[in-house]
Amino acid sequence: MLPKSLVSRSLVMFGTLIGLGFATISASAKEYTVKSGDSLWSIAKNNDTTTKAVINANSLSSAKAVILPNQKLTIPAGAKADKSPRIKPLTESSSNSSTKTNKSKQTTTKTATSGWTTMVATAYDPEVAAGGQGTSIPTGTGVAAALSRYPKGTQLEIKFQDGHTxxxxxxxxxxxxxxxxxxxxxxxxxxxxxxxxRQSIQVRVVG
Structure with a gap:
């Protein structure tokens, strides 16, 4: 049979380890109360984490999942936000000794990676915009634009602030x-x- 003093020390050490375990768990995440105007992207950015980490921690469907004021969200720690620029400017180096073949390759690369334009994006529901009168435009499929710049039928690739396209x-x-x-x-x-x-987005024509 173990001496009482040894049993007491063992219990103290076990309790300390349990306490450290809880401290580690509680320090790994925090609770955030959603405010009016918040988005998953802005919440992640302001808490130095990523949108994907917030989505996973709260079992949300996507970055477009609806969140409401006063809703409680779990903010995970450890996933640092990506502070690097979403779109890197295109750079092309050339030299007088470059051959015609190399110039051709550079031109091809530039065509494939350039064309991004920074624009302002808002959002709307065509059904609501039609005032209940009905519309032939399916919700969630297209985009409204100045037709003088992008005629109807123009296919656009849109890159959002959270990185998805x-x-x-x-x-x-x-x-x-x-x-x-x-x-x-x-x-x-x-x-x-x-x-x-209202968000800043990157846009380019793909068709």
Whole structure:
């Protein structure tokens, strides 16, 4: 049978280890209360983590998942936000000794990676915009743009602030996009549009 003093020391050490375990768990995440105007991207950025980490920690479906004011979210620690630029400027080095073959390769590379334009994006629900009168434009499929810049049928690749990209077809125009060739109105549900707000995006024509 173990002496009482040895048993006491063992219990103290076990309790200390348990306490350290809880301290480690509690330090690994924190709770955040959603405020009006928040988005998953802004919450992740302000808490020095990534959108994907917040999505996984709260079992959300995607970056477009609806979050409401006063909703509690778990903010994981350890996943540092990517502070590097989303779009790196294209650089092309050349020298007088470059052969015609090398110049051809450089031209091909430039064509494939250039063409990105910074624009302002807002969001809208075509059904709501139609005032309940009905519309032939499916929600969540296209984008409204200034038709003088992007005619209907133009295929655009859009890169959002959280890094994910979507291909959209210009199938509408609107009050804001029509009067501003540097703005796009992206079609989505009304709840998603309210969450999206106003963002800076990267756009290029792909078809």
């Amino acid at each position: 979507e291909n959209r077809v210009v199938n509408d125009t609107g009050t804001f996009a029509y009067s501003n060739p540097n703005q796009l109105d992206i079609s989505m549900t009304n709840s998603e549009a309210m969450q999206f707000g």
